[in-house]
Amino acid sequence: MQTQLLIGGQWRDGGNAERIPVLNPATGEELATVANANEADAVEAVAIADEAQKKWAATAPRERSEVLRSCWQILVDHTDELGELITAEHGKPIADAKGEISYAAEFFRWNAEEAVRIRGSIGDAPSGANKIIVHHPPIGVVAIVTPWNFPAAMLTRKLAPALAAGNAVVIKPAALTPLTALRVGELLEEAGVPAGLVNIMPTSGSGAWFDATVEEKAVRMVSFTGSTEVGRVLLKRSADRVLKTVMELGGNAPFIVFDDADLDAAVEGAMVAKMRHSAETCTAANRFYAEAGVADAFTEKLAAAMAEVKVGNGMDAGVSCGPMIDAAAIESIDGLVKAAVGAGATTALGGSPVDGPGFFYEPTVLGNVAADSPITGEEIFGPVAPVIPFTDTDAMIEQANDTEMGLAAYVYTTDIGRGLAVSERLESGMVGLNRGAMSDPAAPFGGMKQSGLGREGASEGIYEFCETQYIATSW
């Protein structure tokens, strides 16, 4: 397994002599150490990417499409191996990890199809004086920064459209989970991605790496997935060079259950929306609003389903919730739970960390949570479901929208007309209506408000990685 930096098709040491240890969060054991990039590595990688990008941009869209299709194939062929790597460094159950690889690979297949369908337009100026020709060249070199919660998919969701449109990239994976990214990079080279187009550099100095990268003239865009807090910092830095940015940031998803919902379906959807990938997703249901007539029944049924969750090492059979990423995560989850209980919430299930080794938290369901409890205002990022009963739909929607975030929301009702009307009123980039999962390469993924800027996937995803040029002419 490669643990060096990938720069210009070479596997190299990093400029920071101290290597970065990567731990298995289920055991606390060290899996490997990886090379550690410094500012000079960033500058060199950008120069190499710049050169590679010019050649790549000159290739036929069909040629790029074929390379992307091979990338899809090679990731699919390595699903088991990559899944095990994700489970080792992230902790999520192996079935979720393999599911992530299938999702991650799909961005290559989708964008292989989009690569040959980048559309411009031609029209007449209203005055009739000239033609208006619009086309979409690539941007150039893109800086990509990814989080630890989806070590493969958050990378390929950016990388595939960036390459499809004719760009080159420099990537900084999260220091907590760099191994998957490095292995994906190795496989992409095997699949025929030209050397220098994809450069991958773990670093323990994210801020310094980023500042050095975006100061390079060849870098024209930043694509980031991570917390809103860090997103704001990167936006400020990017502003100095007026870089194009796509930001996929934090979430705080409401999950709304109306009296007329199919409760079993709502609980099933709630388990998916809350618990998949060890409850560490940006789209995770963070607050459950249950209408008064079903609040107790929903809480009980959800607690019963959560009680069935087996917590443990994601590689073990039957485990459906792995460890949290680190000790700080456990502390933050437990703090939110203790504050909610202290303010009068009831504990229907769980409520405590599990003794180590590894960083585990009990599947937890809290009933009768106050609408203004801190747990409803912050991303929990753990297996905790606070249920807030409501009687007035308008007031509930106001509470659901009373957050800086606007990434995902879920609505359960058998009245589809009501479901659509409520969905429309939610300030959320994505809504699951009687669905607990919504991610799809063919759909626009992204947030409103401080959950982000721009969209990934769908047809618009590739245009985020394109410029728009207009040519006025007549003949």
Ligand code: NAP
């Ligand atoms: P994070 O703390 O914001 O880190 C994300 C990435 O930014 C990591 O690679 C991190 O590197 C890097 N970083 C941190 N400070 C930086 C700086 N000053 N300059 C440049 N890079 C910097 O987020 P996380 O804890 O990894 O991930 C969880 C968050 O991501 C949650 O808020 C979640 O909602 C969000 N998320 C959003 C989406 C979406 O599509 N909207 C998807 C997944 C996750 P190091 O950690 O290695 O320093």
Ligand code: MG
């Ligand atoms: Mg973080």
